[in-house]
Structures are given as C-alpha cells and as structure tokens.
Amino acid sequence: MAKPVILIVDDEPQVLNAVERDLRLHFRSDYRILKALSGSEAIETVQQLKRRNTPLALFLVDQRMPVMTGTEFLAQALSIYPDAKKVLLTAYADTEAAITSINNIGLDFYLMKPWDPPEQNLYPILDDLLSDWVANVPIPYEGIRVAGTLWSASSHNVKDFLARNQVPYQWLDIELNKEALALVEAVNQEKHSLPVVFFPDGTTLIDPSTRELAEKIGLQTKAAKPFYDLIIIGGGPAGLAAAVYGGSEGLQTVMIEKEATGGQAGTSSRIENYLGFPQGLTGADLARRATTQALRFGVEILRTQEAINVRVEDPYRFVQLAEGVELSGKVILIATGVNVRRLEVPGIDHLTGAGVYYGASLTEAAYYKGQDVFVVGGANSAGQGAVFFSRYARKVTMLVRGSSLEAGMSQYLVDQISKTPNIDVLLHAEVMEVHGTNRLEGITVGLKDTDEVINFPAGAMFIFIGAMPHTMMVKDVVERDSAGFIITGPDLMVDGKRPRNWKQNRDPYLLETSTPGIFAAGDVRHRSIKRVATAVGEGAVAVALIHQYLRSV
Ligand SMILES: Cc1cc2nc3c(=O)[nH]c(=O)nc-3n(C[C@H](O)[C@H](O)[C@H](O)COP(=O)(O)OP(=O)(O)OC[C@H]3O[C@@H](n4cnc5c(N)ncnc54)[C@H](O)[C@@H]3O)c2cc1C
Numbered sequence: 001m002a003k004p005v006i007l008i009v010d011d012e013p014q015v016l017n018a019v020e021r022d023l024r025l026h027f028r029s030d031y032r033i034l035k036a037l038s039g040s041e042a043i044e045t046v047q048q049l050k051r052r053n054t055p056l057a058l059f060l061v062d063q064r065m066p067v068m069t070g071t072e073f074l075a076q077a078l079s080i081y082p083d084a085k086k087v088l089l090t091a092y093a094d095t096e097a098a099i100t101s102i103n104n105i106g107l108d109f110y111l112m113k114p115w116d117p118p119e120q121n122l123y124p125i126l127d128d129l130l131s132d133w134v135a136n137v138p139i140p141y142e143g144i145r146v147a148g149t150l151w152s153a154s155s156h157n158v159k160d161f162l163a164r165n166q167v168p169y170q171w172l173d174i175e176l177n178k179e180a181l182a183l184v185e186a187v188n189q190e191k192h193s194l195p196v197v198f199f200p201d202g203t204t205l206i207d208p209s210t211r212e213l214a215e216k217i218g219l220q221t222k223a224a225k226p227f228y229d230l231i232i233i234g235g236g237p238a239g240l241a242a243a244v245y246g247g248s249e250g251l252q253t254v255m256i257e258k259e260a261t262g263g264q265a266g267t268s269s270r271i272e273n274y275l276g277f278p279q280g281l282t283g284a285d286l287a288r289r290a291t292t293q294a295l296r297f298g299v300e301i302l303r304t305q306e307a308i309n310v311r312v313e314d315p316y317r318f319v320q321l322a323e324g325v326e327l328s329g330k331v332i333l334i335a336t337g338v339n340v341r342r343l344e345v346p347g348i349d350h351l352t353g354a355g356v357y358y359g360a361s362l363t364e365a366a367y368y369k370g371q372d373v374f375v376v377g378g379a380n381s382a383g384q385g386a387v388f389f390s391r392y393a394r395k396v397t398m399l400v401r402g403s404s405l406e407a408g409m410s411q412y413l414v415d416q417i418s419k420t421p422n423i424d425v426l427l428h429a430e431v432m433e434v435h436g437t438n439r440l441e442g443i444t445v446g447l448k449d450t451d452e453v454i455n456f457p458a459g460a461m462f463i464f465i466g467a468m469p470h471t472m473m474v475k476d477v478v479e480r481d482s483a484g485f486i487i488t489g490p491d492l493m494v495d496g497k498r499p500r501n502w503k504q505n506r507d508p509y510l511l512e513t514s515t516p517g518i519f520a521a522g523d524v525r526h527r528s529i530k531r532v533a534t535a536v537g538e539g540a541v542a543v544a545l546i547h548q549y550l551r552s553v
Pocket of ligand 1: 384
C-alpha cells in the first residue's frame with residue numbers, strides 16, 4: 001500500500017522546512033511528508049492525492065496565512081479527506097481562533113510555536129493522533145475506481161467492459177457517496193459527463209470509449225505482425241478454443257474481439273453443464289482461464305477491434321478492421337457467435353443501460369437487492385438469469401411468450417425455478433411498453449390468455465430473447481442461410497454437388513465455408529448446437545481441419 005501522507009502547510013519557508021525536518025526524522029518510515037506554502041497550493045495537492053486514492057492521515061497547518069487561514073483551508077480539505085487528523089500551528093494570539101476551530105471543524109489539536117524539543121512537544125501528540133487514525137480509517141482501495149450513477153448507461157458500459165475483461169475495479173455511486181461526488185466535481189469542471197474513471201497513477205478518463213479504456217489498462221488493441229497463419233474473428237468459447245489449439249500447435253495466431261473475450265458465455269452467471277466443473281463455473285471464470293491459456297501459447301488477442309469485412313486474394317485472406325487497418329493471413333476462422341435480439345417496444349431505447357439490460361448484466365445484479373426485477377424470455381439463459389437475480393431481488397417475474405417453460409428450457413432449470421419461492425412465471429406474457437424518465441420505473445405487460453394489460457412497477461428488466469448471427473463481414477464471401485448463419489461442410493453440398501465457384505479437388509471440410517481457407521465454428525454456424533461445449537469442440541476441430549487445409553496449399 002502507498003504510505004499515508006502527512007501534509008504540512010505554512011507560508012513561511014523557514015518554519016515549513018523546520019517542521020518538515022522534524023517530521024521526517026520521526027515519521028519517515030511510515031508516512032510520506034508533503035508540504036505546501038499556501039492554502040490554495042495545498043488544496044491542489046489534496047485533490048491530486050485523492051484522485052490517486054492515496055490515504056492522507058494528518059494535516060499540520062499554520063493558522064496565520066494570508067489569503068486563506070489555516071482554519072479556512074482545513075474546512076475545505078475536510079470535504080475531501082473527512083477522516084484525516086487536523087492540527088493547527090498557532091501563536092499565542094491565535095488561541096481563540098483555535099478554540100473556535102475545535103467547535104466548527106472538529107480540530108484535533110493546536111500546537112503552540114515553537115514546539116521544541118519535538119520529542120516532548122510534537123511527536124507524542126502526533127503519535128497519538130496517528131495511531132487513532134490508523135485504527136479507525138479503512139485502507140483505501142488501490143485499484144481502478146469508477147464513479148458514476150447506477151442510472152447512467154455509460155457508467156454501466158464502463159463497468160461491464162472492465163468486468164468482462166476481468167479488470168477489478170471499485171464502484172463509487174455519486175448519489176450515495178458525497179466524497180465521490182466531490183471527487184467527480186473536482187475533475188469534471190462543471191461538465192456532467194459520467195462516469196469518471198480514476199486510475200492508481202492519478203490520471204482520470206471521463207466517459208471513455210472502450211478503446212481508450214483498453215489502451216489505458218494495457219490490453220493489446222493493435223496487431224504486432226503483418227501476417228498470420230490463422231486469423232480468428234470473435235473471442236467467445238469457439239474462438240478461444242481455436243486460439244488455444246492454434247497457438248499450442250505452432251500456428252502464428254491472432255484473435256480479433258470487438259468487446260471482451262468470453263462472448264455470450266462470458267456473461268453467464270453460472271454454467272452448470274460444462275464438462276469437468278461439477279459445481280458449475282461462472283462465464284467470467286471460464287473466459288479468464290481460457291484467455292490466459294491462449295496468451296500463454298503466444299496468441300495475440302486484439303480487444304475492442306471489430307472486423308467489418310473479409311476478402312480473398314488467393315492464396316491469402318484479409319480482414320479489415322473498423323478502424324481501417326487490414327490484417328492478412330493464410331486462414332480465417334469466423335467465430336463471431338450471435339448478437340442479442342433487441343426488444344422493440346416504446347420507451348426502451350433511452351432506458352437501456354438505466355434499468356433495462358440485455359443479458360444477465362452481472363455487474364448490476366447486486367444493486368437491485370430488495371427490488372422487483374423482471375426477466376424477459378423463456379430459454380436457458382433467461383432461466384439462469386432468473387435464478388441468479390432471485391438471490392438479490394425481492395421478487396423476480398419471468399415474462400415468457402410461450403405456453404410453458406419446458407418448451408424452451410432444460411429440465412434442471414425448470415425444476416430450480418419452481419423450487420425458488422421468489423420467482424414467478426407469467427406465461428403468454430409480452431412486454432408492451434417500458435416507463436421511466438431517467439431510469440426504469442415500470443413496465444406494461446399484455447397477457448394473451450385474458451387480454452389483460454397490467455402495469456407493474458419495476459426496478460430492472462433483463463432481456464434474453466434470442467439472437468441473430470453476426471456475419472455481415474462475410475456476406476460477400478461465404479454462403480449463409482436465410483437467417484444469416486454460415487453454412488459449412490456437408491451442408492454446402494446440394495444434391496451431391498459442391499458449392500458454386502468451388503475450385504478444390506475435394507469436398508469442403510466439416511467446418512469449412514463455401515470459400516476454401518475460411519472456416520466457421522460455434523453459434524455462428526448454420527444448425528450449430530448453441531452450447532459452450534459444442535462451441536469449444538468446434539473451435540478445436542476447426543484447428544485440426546485448418547492444418548489439413550494448410551498442408552494442401
Ligand atoms: C446468458 C447466457 C447463458 C448461457 N449459458 C449457457 C450454459 O449454461 N451452458 C451452455 O452450454 N451454453 C450456455 N449459453 C450459450 C453459450 O454461451 C454459447 O453457445 C457460446 O457462447 C457460443 O460461443 P461462440 O464462441 O460460438 O460465440 P459467442 O459466445 O457469441 O462469441 C462470439 C464473440 O465474437 C465477438 N464478435 C462478434 N462479431 C465480431 C466482429 N465483427 N469482430 C470482432 N469480434 C466479434 C463477440 O463480441 C463475441 O465475444 C449461454 C448463453 C448466454 C447468453
């Protein structure tokens with residue numbers, strides 16, 4: 001932990017240096033001694049320290065200073081470090097001011113100048129105050145802090161990005177935490193942009209993009225090489241498995257991920273059916289382990305990069321990124337999975353991120369403790385979400401369009417839901433409208449069976465209503481089905497004939513698309529089984545097929 005600070009403020013350089021010398025002699029090993037020649041200079045120092053979350057233990061301040069007296073300085077500094085000990089350096093004539101300060105600002109002590117010998121007149125007093133401070137003040141958090149409001153969509157996006165990239169952070173809600181509000185106001189300069197992200201080095205980012213955040217926290221965003229054996233698009237389970245096998249089997253591999261590794265699985269609160277984890281594991285844990293494994297095998301993982309186009313110039317394949325750069329390689333694996341389907345009802349757009357969330361949004365769950373939460377959807381992901389939120393919420397209501405949970409959900413989840421007393425299931429139910437000014441306040445639900453329309457007050461609504469494949473970047477180069485999923489292997493053969501323009505003297509490999517050397521794995525594939533294990537399996541199989549392909553070119 002960074003050493004706590006003792007800040008001395010005195011406008012007379014000689015006195016300032018003398019106090020500093022005495023304090024260093026006695027406190028140097030446990031405290032950093034800083035000094036300032038005026039109240040305004042000291043306020044600046046205090047603000048900087050706060051931005052870094054450096055603990056400040058004690059102010060030792062001269063009462064008699066021009067422009068800002070010691071008491072006036074302490075009154076301001078206290079809004080930033082309310083727990084720091086406050087000591088005034090006074091002359092005999094300042095006694096009255098010091099006594100007033102005890103009443104007004106809770107002054108801890110006033111010292112008469114001169115304080116010689118310090119062993120008798122200075123150290124015992126400060127030792128006592130500092131030991132009290134150490135005993136009562138919690139050690140401050142030393143990592144990244146995100147300050148914002150629960151209802152700001154951009155605050156949610158930043159927290160979600162950090163969480164999904166396994167970067168620990170501390171959340172400061174400025175509506176509940178006055179110190180955090182003061183901190184935000186000090187850097188925001190009247191602008192009301194949120195969130196403000198504070199880094200341990202004292203720097204801040206205001207309402208940053210995910211790219212800015214990724215670069216600041218040291219995630220790789222740019223490719224290091226001009227050419228790769230294998231370019232993987234998408235960092236979900238399929239992409240990660242291919243990265244681990246590709247990297248470990250000696251292929252120069254790069255993986256492009258537009259958000260965070262782990263894909264949909266990374267947002268899952270608990271994956272219970274993945275082989276080898278009898279207690280289940282969180283999606284975040286799976287993503288962290290797999291990402292570490294891929295990096296260990298030398299795979300480059302480019303985060304916050306979106307692939308927008310793929311083109312072929314035989315024998316090479318090219319991937320264009322949204323920022324304009326193009327990567328080239330011998331083989332491409334499309335593992336872009338699916339995008340969540342959006343719920344289109346009046347009022348939803350401006351409340352997304354402010355009470356309305358797509359997916360399980362694990363970062364937010366704990367904030368809805370004791371509130372009424374709605375889960376929209378009837379498949380496994382909705383079921384998992386409902387079970388997860390039931391641990392926090394007062395009540396979880398599942399809104400399911402179909403006539404039974406069993407129709408779209410694994411039996412183990414149906415059983416879990418029926419055994420959870422604070423989960424209600426409304427069948428034949430559809431969200432018609434959502435309400436709220438700055439945050440979700442209520443939803444209107446239509447019940448098909450009875451034609452009833454009900455308005456519910458709602459703390460949060462989590463939506464799990466299916467997904468669409470993310471394949472626009474290959475629309476001109478590979479065959480897709482009518483829903484946009486990529487067709488591979490035997491599914492490309494129609495009446496025993498190979499795809500149009502297929503020039504190879506062999507059928508397409510199992511996971512190969514209609515363009516040789518471009519493969520697809522996981523949820524993005526036509527007729528794929530939408531499971532973590534199958535995506536992982538396909539990622540691994542794809543690499544074996546890629547080796548076969550590479551031997552033939
Ligand atoms: C909430 C939830 C819970 C689930 N629970 C389970 C479970 O318990 N058990 C189970 O077996 N399955 C579960 N699933 C399903 C499982 O997560 C998916 O089947 C699996 O994640 C599919 O993996 P994938 O790699 O094919 O695609 P995805 O996981 O969708 O990953 C695709 C990745 O590609 C990235 N990407 C997309 N387009 C681009 C682009 N243009 N450029 C760069 N990157 C791009 C995306 O950001 C994403 O990270 C769950 C799904 C959800 C949503």
